[in-house]
Amino acid sequence: MARLHYRTLRENVVDAIRTKILNRELVPGMRIIEQDIATEFGISRGPVREALRQLEQEGLIEYSRNVGCSVKGVSMDDVYEIYMLRAYYEILAVRLCRGKLPDKALKSMENTLEHMQRMKSGEFRSVAEYDVAFHEAIITSGDMPRLKKAWEDLNYGAIISCYISYDDRDEMIERQYEIHKELFSVCCTRDADQICEAISRHYGLTMDRKTEESGELPQKYNFSLNIQI
Numbered sequence: 001m002a003r004l005h006y007r008t009l010r011e012n013v014v015d016a017i018r019t020k021i022l023n024r025e026l027v028p029g030m031r032i033i034e035q036d037i038a039t040e041f042g043i044s045r046g047p048v049r050e051a052l053r054q055l056e057q058e059g060l061i062e063y064s065r066n067v068g069c070s071v072k073g074v075s076m077d078d079v080y081e082i083y084m085l086r087a088y089y090e091i092l093a094v095r096l097c098r099g100k101l102p103d104k105a106l107k108s109m110e111n112t113l114e115h116m117q118r119m120k121s122g123e124f125r126s127v128a129e130y131d132v133a134f135h136e137a138i139i140t141s142g143d144m145p146r147l148k149k150a151w152e153d154l155n156y157g158a159i160i161s162c163y164i165s166y167d168d169r170d171e172m173i174e175r176q177y178e179i180h181k182e183l184f185s186v187c188c189t190r191d192a193d194q195i196c197e198a199i200s201r202h203y204g205l206t207m208d209r210k211t212e213e214s215g216e217l218p219q220k221y222n223f224s225l226n227i228q229i
Contacts, residue, residue: 009043013051016041021060021071022125022162028073032061058156074160079210080218082157087203089151090135091196093142099192105137109184112137116177124169127176128158134180138187138199161210179206 020026055061062072112134139151186198
């Protein structure tokens with residue numbers, strides 16, 4: 001029997017607003033009014049307020065005095081910072097397990113790859129979901145709950161990354177399998193140095209693509225994403 005996953009009203013509202021942002025029904029700078037959302041979903045304002053707080057923590061919306069809540073603009077600085085931190089955390093996890101990723105982790109990555117391979121045009125939301133699932137197997141290998149929690153706090157970065165790359169979504173869907181298959185192959189070697197280099201290259205190449213797509217260079221940082229620990 002399939003496992004049932006209970007979702008609170010707040011979680012449903014969060015997911016619905018995220019979807020509106022990903023589908024560009026809500027664009028950067030657009031105001032989000034609690035009462036309008038509550039009326040649309042036929043609920044009270046309480047769960048909407050809680051959902052907006054979570055989305056603010058995730059970096060998708062922001063509050064401004066005398067303006068209220070609005071969709072947050074996403075810069076390449078935001079994307080770079082998120083990728084840099086995720087890469088650092090995953091490399092640290094690999095160093096902690098000396099590159100010996102458990103069989104369970106590799107199996108999880110392989111299963112996620114199969115899902116990526118079957119993605120079809122229009123399944124844009126699955127990109128972030130599968131990306132998080134794949135990399136979670138790496139971070140879990142470090143066997144440090146606080147490290148995993150710090151990494152999980154950046155999961156919204158996968159959503160932001162998708163959000164900022166809406167120019168050719170089908171192309172993004174198509175390349176997910178190949179770039180993660182390459183990283184998986186290196187992880188199977190269980191060679192810590194090779195895996196760390198592959199993780200750094202994985203995020204670095206992705207950042208290069210984001211920069212090329214947007215035509216915007218990160219302003220805050222002047223160092224490479226070539227990370228060693």
